[in-house]
Amino acid sequence: MSTSDSDSAVSLSGCSSPRPEETKELTLDEFRRIVFKHGLSLKPQDEEEYLFVVRDVEKMVEYVNDLPEYIDPRLVPSLQAQGRTYTVQSRDENPLNAWSHRFELKDTKAISAGLLRGRSVAIKDTVSIAGIPFTLGTQPYHLSKSTPYPIPTIDAPVVSRILAAGGVVTGTSTCENYCMSGLSSTSATGPVENPWLRGCSSGGSSSGSAVLVAINAVKSWHGKRGLPIEDLGEGADFAIGGDQGGSIRLPAALSGTYGLKPTHGLVPYTGIASLHPLIDHCGPMASSVRDVALLLSVIAGYDGIDPRMTPESPLRRAAPQYHVLLDQATTARQLRGEWTPSTAGKGLRVGVLKEGLEIPSLSPDVATVIRKAAQRFEDLGATVTEVSVGHIHHDALAVWAGVIRGQMHEVLLGNRAPDLLSHPLPNLTPPVPDQKWYETMTVSNPAVISALLTGSYLADTKRFGNGYRGKALMHAQQLRDAYDTVFEGVDVVIMPTTPFVAPRQGKHAGGGEGVMENFRAQAHLASNTAPFNITGHPALSMPVGWAPVDGGGEGKLPVGMQIVGRRWDELGVLFAAAAWEVGGFGLDDES
Known part of the structure; x- marks a missing residue:
C-alpha cells in the first residue's frame, strides 16, 4: 500500500463521514516533521503504515469534532432559558463597578418554601447562566470567535440549586480579567472599588462578589455611627465566588466580609x-457566618458530573445542612450557659500558624490584629497554641506553580477539557491569542501573558521533561499530610488572610503601569491562601479588625483572619468563626 492509496484502504476506525472540504489530511511532509521532532528514523514501509494509522485516528477525531454538542440533561435550565433578558448598568447605577450584568431569575414556587426564601444572590461572571453573556472579566472576542461574548445554553449546578432553594439571582458580578489577579483593577470594564474606601482595591478575582455582599454591611456600619452613607449602588445578600489561589478569601478580606473556600x-x-x-x-x-453556612447548605453535594468530586464528596441528598448544624451547636451551648464572651470557645483547640505570621510583606499592624484575634479565642475559653508545618508552607507557592503552571494556559486560554470524564463548557470557542490580544492583555493583565509564555516554556519536554510536575504533586501531598498532622492536635488553624490591608488601586487597567509594577503590587498576597488550594482544606476569611491604609493617612481598612479546618469539616470552621464573634464583631472594634 502506498501513501497515495490510503484513502481507499479499509479504515481501522470504521468512521466513514465525509471530510470537510476545508480540512486537509495530514501530509507526508507534515508526518515526517513529527517523526523528526521525536528524533526518530522510520523505514519506508514503516513510514507508510504508521502514516496510515495516524490518518485513521485523524478521521476519528474529525468525525467526533463534526458531531453536535451533547448537553447533559442535568444542565438544562430548570427555568425557561429562552427570552432571558439582561442589562448592563451605567456607572451611576453601578458606582463600584461590582455588577457585570443585571437581570432577575427566580422560581416563584420555590421562593415561599426554599431555604433562601427570595433573598438575592450575585453569581461570579465565570459561572454559566443560560442566556446571559459569559465574560470572564475579559475583553470582547477573547472567548468567542463569532460573538463579543459566548452565551451559555446551560445553568451550572450551583445556579440551579440556588433557584431551587428560592434564591433570586439578580445578576452576575464583575471579576478580574481571566480571573488572574488577587487585586481588583484588571477587569475589562475597569476597577472594582472597595466599598469602604474608593480608590483602594477590593481584592480579586471574585472582586464584584465580595463588594456586593459587603455593600449592605458598609451601609449598616455607617448608619449605626451616624456617619454619611455615600451611594454604593445595590448590593446582594449572597454571592458565589471562585477560588484557585485565594480568589474568594482575598477579596473577602480586603472588602471586610466573609468568604469560604x-x-x-x-x-x-x-x-x-x-x-x-x-x-x-x-x-x-x-x-455573616450564618449566611455563609446557609448558602453552603444550598450548593454542596455531588452533581454526578464533576471529576473534581471524589468518593469522599457527599451525595447531594446527604450533604450536611450546615446552617442547621451550626444553629444546633450554638443553641446547645446557649442552653448550657456556655455561649458567652468567656465560655463560647470552651473545648475548642485553636492553632496559630507560626509560618502564617512570617510571610513576606506582612504588615506589623495586620500581625497585631491577628495576635489580638488569637487572644480573643483564649479569652473565650479556647485552648490556643502555636503550631508549625515547617518551611513547606513557604514552599507552597512554588509547589502550586509546579503542579499547574505547565497546563494552566491550555485550560484558561484554550478551554482544555479535564483528563477525566466531565462536561466541558459548551459555547466557549476562544480564538488563538494573537498580537492584538497580546497588546490588550499586557496593559489589562500581564499575568495572563505570563501564564501563556510560562506554560509554553514548561511544555518543552527536552528542557524540563515530565518529572517536575510529578515531583510537585508529591510535595502537594506532603503539604496536605503536614496540615493533616497538625489537625491531630487542634481543631482549626488561624493566620492572616492577606499580608496587608487593601492597597490603592493600580493604574494598569488604564495603561499607566508597567509589567513588573503589576506583579509587585500583589507579590506575596496569596502566601497564606494558595497553599490550601493544593491541599484542599476548607478555609474561611472573616473580618476581625482594622489596620491603617498604606501605613497611615486616610484611615483604616478591614483585616481578614483565615480559619482553616480539617478536610470536610466546614462545620468546625464555621463554629469557630461564630464562637469568635460572641466576643463582638470584628469591625465593631475600632481600636
Whole structure:
C-alpha cells in the first residue's frame, strides 16, 4: 500500500463521514516533521503504515469534532432559558463597578418554601447562566470567535440549586480579567472599588462578589455611627465566588466580609470556567457566618458530573445542612450557659500558624490584629497554641506553580477539557491569542501573558521533561499530610488572610503601569491562601479588625483572619468563626 492509496484502504476506525472540504489530511511532509521532532528514523514501509494509522485516528477525531454538542440533561435550565433578558448598568447605577450584568431569575414556587426564601444572590461572571453573556472579566472576542461574548445554553449546578432553594439571582458580578489577579483593577470594564474606601482595591478575582455582599454591611456600619452613607449602588445578600489561589478569601478580606473556600470537591464546579481542576473551588460569600453556612447548605453535594468530586464528596441528598448544624451547636451551648464572651470557645483547640505570621510583606499592624484575634479565642475559653508545618508552607507557592503552571494556559486560554470524564463548557470557542490580544492583555493583565509564555516554556519536554510536575504533586501531598498532622492536635488553624490591608488601586487597567509594577503590587498576597488550594482544606476569611491604609493617612481598612479546618469539616470552621464573634464583631472594634 502506498501513501497515495490510503484513502481507499479499509479504515481501522470504521468512521466513514465525509471530510470537510476545508480540512486537509495530514501530509507526508507534515508526518515526517513529527517523526523528526521525536528524533526518530522510520523505514519506508514503516513510514507508510504508521502514516496510515495516524490518518485513521485523524478521521476519528474529525468525525467526533463534526458531531453536535451533547448537553447533559442535568444542565438544562430548570427555568425557561429562552427570552432571558439582561442589562448592563451605567456607572451611576453601578458606582463600584461590582455588577457585570443585571437581570432577575427566580422560581416563584420555590421562593415561599426554599431555604433562601427570595433573598438575592450575585453569581461570579465565570459561572454559566443560560442566556446571559459569559465574560470572564475579559475583553470582547477573547472567548468567542463569532460573538463579543459566548452565551451559555446551560445553568451550572450551583445556579440551579440556588433557584431551587428560592434564591433570586439578580445578576452576575464583575471579576478580574481571566480571573488572574488577587487585586481588583484588571477587569475589562475597569476597577472594582472597595466599598469602604474608593480608590483602594477590593481584592480579586471574585472582586464584584465580595463588594456586593459587603455593600449592605458598609451601609449598616455607617448608619449605626451616624456617619454619611455615600451611594454604593445595590448590593446582594449572597454571592458565589471562585477560588484557585485565594480568589474568594482575598477579596473577602480586603472588602471586610466573609468568604469560604470549601473542601476541594464539596461544591460542584461543573459549568464554571476553570484555571486547573486540581485547584478549582467554588464557594459562598456573604455578610455573616450564618449566611455563609446557609448558602453552603444550598450548593454542596455531588452533581454526578464533576471529576473534581471524589468518593469522599457527599451525595447531594446527604450533604450536611450546615446552617442547621451550626444553629444546633450554638443553641446547645446557649442552653448550657456556655455561649458567652468567656465560655463560647470552651473545648475548642485553636492553632496559630507560626509560618502564617512570617510571610513576606506582612504588615506589623495586620500581625497585631491577628495576635489580638488569637487572644480573643483564649479569652473565650479556647485552648490556643502555636503550631508549625515547617518551611513547606513557604514552599507552597512554588509547589502550586509546579503542579499547574505547565497546563494552566491550555485550560484558561484554550478551554482544555479535564483528563477525566466531565462536561466541558459548551459555547466557549476562544480564538488563538494573537498580537492584538497580546497588546490588550499586557496593559489589562500581564499575568495572563505570563501564564501563556510560562506554560509554553514548561511544555518543552527536552528542557524540563515530565518529572517536575510529578515531583510537585508529591510535595502537594506532603503539604496536605503536614496540615493533616497538625489537625491531630487542634481543631482549626488561624493566620492572616492577606499580608496587608487593601492597597490603592493600580493604574494598569488604564495603561499607566508597567509589567513588573503589576506583579509587585500583589507579590506575596496569596502566601497564606494558595497553599490550601493544593491541599484542599476548607478555609474561611472573616473580618476581625482594622489596620491603617498604606501605613497611615486616610484611615483604616478591614483585616481578614483565615480559619482553616480539617478536610470536610466546614462545620468546625464555621463554629469557630461564630464562637469568635460572641466576643463582638470584628469591625465593631475600632481600636
